[in-house]
Amino acid sequence: MEKNKIKNKKKRGKRVIPGFGISIGTTLTLLSLIVLIPMASIVILSSGLSLHEFWQIVTVKEVIAAYKVSFSSAFIAALINCLFGIILAWVLVRYEFPGKRILDGLIELPFALPTAVAGIALTALYSDKGWIGSIFAKAGIKIAYTKLGIILAMVFIGIPFVVRAIQPVLEKLDGQYEEAAAMLGASGRRTFFKVIFPEIFPAMLTGFGLALARGIGEYGSVVFIAGNIPYETQIAPLLIMTKLEQFKYTDATAIALVMLIASFIILLLINIIQAYANKITSN
């Protein structure tokens, strides 16, 4: 009894600040109306689907091919982003040079530029007649309307995620360890791989995961440069779009469900990695 009273008091004591009711009320109402209720529709529709039907839809050759294109391109693009992301973050944090602030501001461009605009601009640049595409065309390399084009668009869309994930970690990194490593005679490369890289690795993985998830789901910037040849350069989001245009709602939902599960697994892994990294650093 006594305990309960204290507990009650404690509970009330925690909410000194007024407005809990209206705040959580507004939050939950808007969240339900805009996110939860519409999201429930996909669950409702797919629950009407037997496992067998679901399996039949998502294992059609065309669908498997689209998944392969989407996942493999996003994976390669995220890897490329990790490489350039580390270089860019390093340069922006450690070096001083004229124009650095502009460079830093430009990193965010893929977030600000509408994806459709980025899509047609990249296509124009990298097609056989484009400024950059024509150079590669001479060497016999086609970029636009091939998988290379898809990867390129995904690199464009994913780069800010990696840079912005690594930058704050590098900024906080204590120079002492590097100095110690250098004093002990480690080469620059060795210092980087043995001292700095392990520190930024969790942040890089986070950036990798975000870029990967974005790449898998990306539509606007990829659809123009992809060429959309079935089995070769057709991405999964476009396949959903096509199914919707043909009013094949069940097919679209099943294909979407696999993508949803994939992105949730990626995000879950990121969260686990982050929690793990926090644990290590706090120890």
Place this chain on the structure above:
Amino acid sequence: MSKSDYRNGQVNKKINTTKAILIAVSIIFILVMLVMPMIAVITYALQNGIEAYLKAVKDQYTIKALQLTVIATVSAVVINTIFGLFAAWTVTKFEFRGKQLLTTLIDIPFAISPVIAGLIFILTFGRIGWAYDFLQANDIKIVFAVPGIILATIFVTFPFVSREIIPVLNAQGKDEEEAAALMGANGFKIFTKITLPHIKWALLYGVVLCTARAMGEFGAVSVLSGHLRGKTNTLPLHVEILYNEFKLTDAFAVSSILVILAVIILIIRNIIEHKAKKAGEC
């Protein structure tokens, strides 16, 4: 830098070469990947002269698309700001069960493909949706109409404002608000006098990010629009239509409007970030 003590000449030279190479790689990457596309848009937009450019920009469908883009963007910013403020206040000022779940649910729109975002609204309000009969009975159109576009835009930008405010409020704690409440201030007063000054830059930052994403949203809107020219066309959708009709100059001319808006947003974003750093928020 402090590391100069132990550097002998050779190491110094090596470090300088590495530095030069890395800076060069960074600049080339940004020029080729990020700057060139913008230059390409402007160049192609102007390739048939300034008159052709102005004609494409002043075309009535372009103006109508711009109007719809503005409507959708403003709706998204208003709704998401209201939501962001309430959600951030709820999550950071109170303790309750299921808080972790709530923050995870808010982030859902981040994790899913824009095409899937469009799909869920089709599955809710479209012909096979469970709300279809009700909408039909009340003569409300959502799918392939303006409300659908607005809804999709709100959805994809839903967590943008709350996400920027929550970390700032978490760092600030709730002592000041509690003190004010104990002294008898009401909720509104506490919010405007104490909380708002702390989060003003983060709030602005969230609004800017929300604006950028809302005006450029393509996938989700594309699913829901039905591509009715002059009715359910936003600027990015209009670009797509022109591009697919091989009216390339027009497509790039309309794109140039969005490029200019993107650059303005980027500049504002940097100013805000700079000010917020100065104010010690971030």
